[in-house]
Amino acid sequence: MKKYKFFNFLLPFLGVVLLTLLLHWQKAPAQSSSIHLTMGNPSGAVTNTSYPNNYLLSKSQYALSYNNTTRIPNWVSWQLNNSWLGSTPRQDDFRADTSLPSGWYQVQGTDYQGSGFDRGHMTPSADRTNTVTNNSATFLMTNMIPQAPDNNQGPWANLENYSRDLVVNQGKELYIISGGYGSGGTGSNGTKYTIANGKIQVPARTWKVIVVLDTPGSGVSGVTTNTRVIAVDMPNSQGIRSDNWKTYRVSVDSIESNTGYNFLSNVSTSIQSVIEARIDNL
DNA sequence: CTGACAATC
């Protein structure tokens, strides 16, 4: 009898503990737990097949909003710091992303062949060289957009190299978001609006937003009105190969108005309004 | 000139 009385005494406490755990478990999926979405979720993407054109794919290596109409990501977002970098060689295993919801077309590793467009990485292979698994993940076709070779291998690649330099040689931590917008690009076989028999759309422009944190690990609170933000918007076209990426710098505000996305939404609006209006000039 | 990175065939 004594034992039962003791249990009755404990019951309310047990109830509170269980309820607290339950609430936490329910809340967990709702928030963007991904480190790659530290600065925000630009389109409010959710992992819900009711929104096939803004479907959140959250991987340990990066997060993205997939568009099942264009068959390319709306945006891809990833963290870049020293811990992601190592000596793993490029895996080159371009392949379909089988994690897409069943019934959706899966862009094949071969779908860009003969199109005149590169399978342009959003999260670069060279930004994930710490393990074979992480490098290989960048070759999933959901991380690709059809990119004009002169864009991808020219100023776009140079900005990627510059970004890694900020991490390796200046100790920065970056939060990067990139994608395309508009319709119709000019690749090595001319202007196209779609490739792969109309299955995949070709964007007219490619854009990128890079938040440069002086203190790795400082997160959103490391962002001040002095924080450097590099944003670029360049044509998805041939003929720009030898252009300096710096000539394509714009404000985050201009990319927001062209894409309809809201960047850095986890940063206080008073800081956002300053750093999103500024055009990088370093 | 070489190595790293972006690719294609």
Place this chain on the structure above:
DNA sequence: GATTGTCAG
């Protein structure tokens, strides 16, 4: 795997 091209050191 071989080849092409750019860039940084």
